[in-house]
Amino acid sequence: MADLENVKKEYDKLLQQLSDPTLTSDWERFKRLSERKNLLEKIIEKGKEIVEIKNKIGENKAIISAKEDSELVSLAEEELISLKEKEKILENESEELILEGKPQAHQNFGSQNLGGQAVIVEIRAGTGGEEASLFAGDLFRMYSKYGESCGWQQKTLDSHPSELRGFKEIIFELKSAGAGGGDVFSKMKYEGGVHRVQRIPETEKGGRIHTSTASVAVLLKPKKTEIKINPQDLKIDFYGSSGPGGQYVQKRHTAVRITHLPTGIIVTSQTERNQLENKENAMAILEAKLLERKETAELEKLGEERRSQIKWAKRAEKIRTYNFPQDRVTDHRIKKSWHNIEDIMAGRLGPVIKALQSA
Numbered sequence: 195m196a197d198l199e200n201v202k203k204e205y206d207k208l209l210q211q212l213s214d215p216t217l218t219s220d221w222e223r224f225k226r227l228s229e230r231k232n233l234l235e236k237i238i239e240k241g242k243e244i245v246e247i248k249n250k251i252g253e254n255k256a257i258i259s260a261k262e263d264s265e266l267v268s269l270a271e272e273e274l275i276s277l278k279e280k281e282k283i284l285e286n287e288s289e290e291l292i293l294e295g296k297p298q299a300h301q302n303f304g305s306q307n308l309g310g311q312a313v314i315v316e317i318r319a320g321t322g323g324e325e326a327s328l329f330a331g332d333l334f335r336m337y338s339k340y341g342e343s344c345g346w347q348q349k350t351l352d353s354h355p356s357e358l359r360g361f362k363e364i365i366f367e368l369k370s371a372g373a374g375g376g377d378v379f380s381k382m383k384y385e386g387g388v389h390r391v392q393r394i395p396e397t398e399k400g401g402r403i404h405t406s407t408a409s410v411a412v413l414l415k416p417k418k419t420e421i422k423i424n425p426q427d428l429k430i431d432f433y434g435s436s437g438p439g440g441q442y443v444q445k446r447h448t449a450v451r452i453t454h455l456p457t458g459i460i461v462t463s464q465t466e467r468n469q470l471e472n473k474e475n476a477m478a479i480l481e482a483k484l485l486e487r488k489e490t491a492e493l494e495k496l497g498e499e500r501r502s503q504i505k506w507a508k509r510a511e512k513i514r515t516y517n518f519p520q521d522r523v524t525d526h527r528i529k530k531s532w533h534n535i536e537d538i539m540a541g542r543l544g545p546v547i548k549a550l551q552s553a
Contacts, residue, residue, distance in 0.1 A: 198241045201292070205234040233291070240288040247281045290548065312369030312415040313378050314351065314482040319362050320388065322406025325395040327360030329516075330408040332539055333389060334364050337382075339541025346378060347371045351475040352463040358396070365479055367415065379414055384527075384550040386412045387513035394518075403519060407512075413482035421481045421488075429453040430473070435464040452476045459483050528553040 208231045212224070254277065257270040317333050319326035341348050346368050353364040368378050390407050398404060432447040449464035450472040461483065463475035515524045516535060523538050523546070524531040530549055532538060538546065 198237070198288075198292070201234055201237050201241075205231065205238060208234065237288065237291045240284060240291060244281065244284050244288060247277055247284060251277050251281065312367055313382050314365060314367050314413045314415050314479060315382065315385070316365045316409075316411040316413070317361065317363070318409045319356070319360065320407035320409055322391075322404060324356060324358060324360065324397055325391075325404055326406040326408055327356035327362055328358060328396065329360070329389075329391045329406050330362070330364065331356075331360035332391075333408055333410065334361060334366070336539050336541055336543065337368070337385070338366075340543040341368050341541075343541055343544075344378075344381070345371050349475075350465050351479055352461075353465055367478065369415070379412075380551070381547050382412050384513075384547070385410050388511055389514050389516065390512055391516045392518065393516075413486050415478065416481050416485040421484050423454070423477075423481070423484070427455050429455060432469055448472060450476045452480055454480055454484070457484070457487065459487075525550065 208227055212227055212231065251274065254270040254274045258267050258274070261267060315337060317330045319330040322329070338348055347370075349367045351365045351367055353366075354362040356362050368382065370378050388407055388409050390405060392403055392405050394401055395404050395406075429452070431451040431453075433449050433451065434447055435449045448467060448469050449462065450469060451460065451462045452473070453460050459480060461476045461479040463472040463479070465475065466472045513525060513527055515526070516539070517524070518535060521533050521535050522531050523533075523535055525546065528549060532545060534542075
């Protein structure tokens with residue numbers, strides 16, 4: 195309950211800040227404080243519900259202990275079971291809200307006000323040939339379904355499909371569709387790194403278990419004011435979109451390739467049917483990469499302890515193994531495993547995300 199007490203203290207301070215008449219001239223700060231206030235109100239309300247449930251549990255226990263009316267005792271015992279189940283659910287919900295409300299869940303190497311801000315996720319097939327591409331597709335579907343369960347919006351920015359139903363590379367955006375969606379970055383930031391799968395591939399006729407990999411990068415999508423790009427620093431090329439195997443699927447040159455000359459960063463997009471939308475997608479990817487580059491430079495200025503924490507959160511090698519024969523998913527950073535791998539691959543990532551946030 196100490197966390198809840200701290201939440202109440204912060205909430206009182208926020209109310210004082212929001213009552214400041216000079217705040218109306220700083221819209222960004224007002225919006226940030228208001229969003230924070232709404233989240234704290236949810237945490238406080240959940241705390242009140244937990245207190246009410248605990249009081250009801252206490253009343254039922256008192257009836258059971260008194261043993262004055264056997265029929266009443268029987269009803270109290272039945273109700274006690276459902277009350278305890280509800281108490282557990284409420285406490286889990288409260289814990290998730292408190293984790294979401296912790297300051298570190300809204301920070302990214304010094305960047306402020308990340309609540310609800312979008313992320314750009316890159317998934318690339320690694321070692322393992324076509325099986326690695328299939329695994330990249332599985333990870334994309336896993337994050338897509340997890341995003342749906344969180345109420346997030348998704349948009350594919352670029353993709354290079356493989357011969358089967360996988361992807362050599364896919365880049366997509368996830369963003370909160372509203373206040374209920376929570377902070378996308380706080381939930382997705384630990385997914386960056388090398389993911390490894392151990393299973394019998396669809397293409398394997400001998401029944402042997404193969405090991406393949408795919409890499410995931412999670413980039414914060416910058417706000418318009420964070421990254422400014424000089425148009426003269428860009429080289430923009432248009433070409434025909436390609437499908438599986440590299441063959442061209444359109445004669446019209448709608449795909450876009452943008453080269454940022456000062457850094458040499460190259461981004462592409464071919465998912466839309468016109469040049470303008472593909473160019474917007476490619477620019478979104480470029481801006482996210484430039485923000486990451488800027489933050490990496492800032493990272494070098496930080497102390498060793500903070501630097502190691504951020505590196506762990508951002509780009510660790512071989513972060514997770516998905517072992518299908520053993521029905522097990524293991525995150526190597528926190529040395530924790532989960533079973534029901536099919537459920538996890540179907541987007542039920544909540545317990546995994548929660549464990550990483552807690553660690």
